[in-house]
Amino acid sequence: GAGVSQSPSNKVTEKGKDVELRCDPISGHTALYWYRQSLGQGLEFLIYFQGNSAPDKSGLPSDRFSAERTGGSVSTLTIQRTQQEDSAVYLCASSPPGAKETQYFGPGTRLLVL
Amino acid sequence: SQQGEEDPQALSIQEGENATMNCSYKTSINNLQWYRQNSGRGLVHLILIRSNEREKHSGRLRVTLDTSKKSSSLLITASRAADTASYFCASLNQNTGNQFYFGTGTSLTVIP
Numbered sequence: 001g002a003g004v005s006q007s008p009s010n011k012v013t014e015k016g017k018d019v020e021l022r023c024d025p026i027s028g029h030t031a032l033y034w035y036r037q038s039l040g041q042g043l044e045f046l047i048y049f050q051g052n053s054a055p056d057k058s059g060l061p062s063d064r065f066s067a068e069r070t071g072g073s074v075s076t077l078t079i080q081r082t083q084q085e086d087s088a089v090y091l092c093a094s095s096p097p098g099a100k101e102t103q104y105f106g107p108g109t110r111l112l113v114l
Numbered sequence: 115s116q117q118g119e120e121d122p123q124a125l126s127i128q129e130g131e132n133a134t135m136n137c138s139y140k141t142s143i144n145n146l147q148w149y150r151q152n153s154g155r156g157l158v159h160l161i162l163i164r165s166n167e168r169e170k171h172s173g174r175l176r177v178t179l180d181t182s183k184k185s186s187s188l189l190i191t192a193s194r195a196a197d198t199a200s201y202f203c204a205s206l207n208q209n210t211g212n213q214f215y216f217g218t219g220t221s222l223t224v225i226p
Binding site: 004033035040041042043044045048050056058059091093101102103104105106107108 | 144145147149155156157158159162202204206212213214215216217218219
């Protein structure tokens with residue numbers, strides 16, 4: 001079956017512009033995570049969605065970052081007024097019900113802010 | 115902030131040799147996982163070890179967990195060129211229950 005997909009795969013934007021990154025999780029997966037990976041670094045937790053529960057936004061680095069998950073499926077990560085330090089790979093992962101420890105990752109969106 | 119640290123940061127071995135990577139973490143955990151990331155790709159889940167387990171095997175992978183030292187190791191036996199990738203440990207913070215903390219990774223190069 002289809003895995004986690006993300007779009008766009010690459011995004012180049014100018015400082016100050018807003019960007020939207022999309023994640024399509026595996027069908028039926030209730031948990032969805034967003035991470036940020038800077039060059040040569042590990043993954044930084046951003047936000048966690050679980051079903052219809054309120055998301056855990058504790059990892060979002062600033063109020064310029066926000067995320068939504070519509071209908072318990074597709075998620076959008078929005079970065080407003082992008083800064084150069086936002087340049088990174090943004091990874092999305094989903095997990096099936098009752099097994100949130102096993103995350104299935106998408107290929108990521110590579111964001112470059114000029 | 116991340117709570118996992120892997121060492122070494124980089125490892126280069128000959129095909130057929132064994133590769134050992136270590137991971138340390140800071141807080142109490144429910145489980146610890148290892149992931150592989152090929153260059154420019156997403157992460158692939160390799161193996162999960164629970165806090166009440168000390169050792170686990172999966173094919174050529176062997177993972178150990180020492181909760182008293184807050185450390186884990188990943189051993190890849192009889193390495194292949196296709197094992198070339200970055201390897202990350204990830205721990206689920208027992209206090210938060212939601213956040214997975216990933217280490218900075220070990221970059222493994224297997225020379226054919």
